Amino acid sequence: MQNEYRRTVGLEGLIRQQQQLTATVAMAIVSREYCAMLNISNVAWWSGLYLGLGRYFVLAI
Numbered sequence: 001m002q003n004e005y006r007r008t009v010g011l012e013g014l015i016r017q018q019q020q021l022t023a024t025v026a027m028a029i030v031s032r033e034y035c036a037m038l039n040i041s042n043v044a045w046w047s048g049l050y051l052g053l054g055r056y057f058v059l060a061i
Contacts, residue, residue: 024052
């Protein structure tokens with residue numbers, strides 16, 4: 001019973017993490033369009049992407 005519960009919680013956690021990752025990628029694409037419009041350099045966009053994705057890799061480990 002305990003094992004089954006843990007598996008369900010783990011699965012929900014994975015799904016939630018996947019949704020957050022998808023949202024981050026969507027935000028990255030949108031922000032890239034804004035950066036292109038506002039002529040902000042790609043360096044700023046990439047550093048933001050690394051910061052955003054770095055959070056998830058830290059959580060995953």
